[in-house]
Amino acid sequence: MIPKPWRHALTAGLLAAAAAVLPAAAQEPIRIGEINSYKALPQNLVPYRNGWLLAQEEINAAGGVLGGRKLETLFRDDNANPGDAVRMAEELIAREKIDILSGVTLSHVGVALADFARQKKVFFLASGPLSDKVVWENGNRYTYRLRSGTYALATSVVAEAAKLGKKRWALIYPNYEYGQAATAAFKEQLKKLQPDVEFVAEQAPPLGKIDAGAVVQAIADAKPDAIFNVMFGSDLTKLAREGKTRGLFQGREVVSLLTGEPEYLDPLKDDAPEGWIVTGYPYTAIDTPEHRAFYAAYQKKYGDYPRLNAVVGYATVKALAAGIQKAGGTDTEKLIAAFKGLNFSTPFGPATFRPQDNQSTMGIYVGRTAVKDGKGVMPAGTYIDGSKLAPPDDVVKKLRNPG
Known part of the structure; x- marks a missing residue:
C-alpha cells in the first residue's frame, strides 16, 4: 500500500500532468479530409486548392476556431472515379482520423460520396458537384452542398433566353448526369415561359469525346434560331473553335452554362465566343466588400487573378469554419444541426444553407462574353x-430524399 504522503504527492503529480495535457489536446488541429479530381481537372482544381488554402491560412492566422484550434486539410485525388473516391474517404476516416469530409467537383463522384456519408454516418460538405441528386434524390441529412446545381444554373439563364423571343432551339450537352439534367431543366422552364418554343435538334456527345465537326454540322442542318449549350472544358474549346470556323454562331443567339468562367474562357484565347449569354465569373466587375478583400488577398498570395473554382474552395472553408464554430466541435450530429440555416461569408456576399435541402444560397452571375x-x-x-x-418548397419536398 502506498503511504498517505506519497499518495498525496502522486495525486498532485497526476493532476498537474492532466492540467498540462488538457490544454495541449484542446489545441489539436481539426483535420479535414478533402477529395477531388486534381489530376483530371487541373484547370479547375489548381485555383480551387489555392482558394481553399487562402481561406484556411486566414482563419488560422486569426486564431482558428473554438478558441484556438487550427484547421488542417488532407488532400486526396479521386482520379475522377467514384470507387477511388470512396476508398479515399474510408482511408481518411480509418487511418487519418479526419473530423470532417469535404470536396468533390464531378457530379458522379459527388453522388457516390453523398451515399458514403449516409452509410457511414459522417458529415460531408460537397463543395462543387453540380448534380442535384447530391441534395435531392440521393440527398441525406449528412450531406450539404455549397455550389448551386444544374436546376439553379438552368433557371439563372432561362429568363434571358425567353427574352430573346427565339422559337427554334438546338441543344448541345455532354451525355452524362450533369448535361442531361441541365438540359431537361432548361427545356421544362423555357416551355413554361415560351409555350410555342420548338427544340429542333439535340446533340449529346460523350463527355470529353466530342466530334466537333459532326456536332456543328448536325446543328447547322437543323437551322435553329438559337442554341443552348452545356459543353465545357476541352469539349467547349473544340465546339467553339469549330463553330466559329464554320459560322455556326454567326447571327444566332447562344445561351451557355459555365462558359463565362475563366477556367473555360482562358484556353480559347481570341477564339472565345463573343456575345453569348453565360453563367460565369466577372471577377473584374464584382464590387462587394467581400470580393474586393478576397481578390486582393488572392493576387497578393499567388500573383494571379482568381478563377471561379478559387471562390468555391475559399467559400467551402469559410462555411466549414462557421459550422464548426456554431456546433462547438466536430460531432456529426452537432454539425448537422449547426449547418441547418447556417449563415456564412463568401466572396459573393453572405449565404445560408437552406434547411429544407441542405443547399447553400451562394448564387450565380449571368452576363455576356466578349x-x-x-x-x-x-x-x-x-x-x-x-x-x-x-x-418551390413543395417541389423540393417531393424531390428530396428524407434520409
Whole structure:
C-alpha cells in the first residue's frame, strides 16, 4: 500500500500532468479530409486548392476556431472515379482520423460520396458537384452542398433566353448526369415561359469525346434560331473553335452554362465566343466588400487573378469554419444541426444553407462574353442569389430524399 504522503504527492503529480495535457489536446488541429479530381481537372482544381488554402491560412492566422484550434486539410485525388473516391474517404476516416469530409467537383463522384456519408454516418460538405441528386434524390441529412446545381444554373439563364423571343432551339450537352439534367431543366422552364418554343435538334456527345465537326454540322442542318449549350472544358474549346470556323454562331443567339468562367474562357484565347449569354465569373466587375478583400488577398498570395473554382474552395472553408464554430466541435450530429440555416461569408456576399435541402444560397452571375486584348472575358454580370433559383418548397419536398 502506498503511504498517505506519497499518495498525496502522486495525486498532485497526476493532476498537474492532466492540467498540462488538457490544454495541449484542446489545441489539436481539426483535420479535414478533402477529395477531388486534381489530376483530371487541373484547370479547375489548381485555383480551387489555392482558394481553399487562402481561406484556411486566414482563419488560422486569426486564431482558428473554438478558441484556438487550427484547421488542417488532407488532400486526396479521386482520379475522377467514384470507387477511388470512396476508398479515399474510408482511408481518411480509418487511418487519418479526419473530423470532417469535404470536396468533390464531378457530379458522379459527388453522388457516390453523398451515399458514403449516409452509410457511414459522417458529415460531408460537397463543395462543387453540380448534380442535384447530391441534395435531392440521393440527398441525406449528412450531406450539404455549397455550389448551386444544374436546376439553379438552368433557371439563372432561362429568363434571358425567353427574352430573346427565339422559337427554334438546338441543344448541345455532354451525355452524362450533369448535361442531361441541365438540359431537361432548361427545356421544362423555357416551355413554361415560351409555350410555342420548338427544340429542333439535340446533340449529346460523350463527355470529353466530342466530334466537333459532326456536332456543328448536325446543328447547322437543323437551322435553329438559337442554341443552348452545356459543353465545357476541352469539349467547349473544340465546339467553339469549330463553330466559329464554320459560322455556326454567326447571327444566332447562344445561351451557355459555365462558359463565362475563366477556367473555360482562358484556353480559347481570341477564339472565345463573343456575345453569348453565360453563367460565369466577372471577377473584374464584382464590387462587394467581400470580393474586393478576397481578390486582393488572392493576387497578393499567388500573383494571379482568381478563377471561379478559387471562390468555391475559399467559400467551402469559410462555411466549414462557421459550422464548426456554431456546433462547438466536430460531432456529426452537432454539425448537422449547426449547418441547418447556417449563415456564412463568401466572396459573393453572405449565404445560408437552406434547411429544407441542405443547399447553400451562394448564387450565380449571368452576363455576356466578349473578347478583349486577345482573350475571352465576361466583363460584367448580374448576380442572382441562390434563394431565388430554387424550386418551390413543395417541389423540393417531393424531390428530396428524407434520409
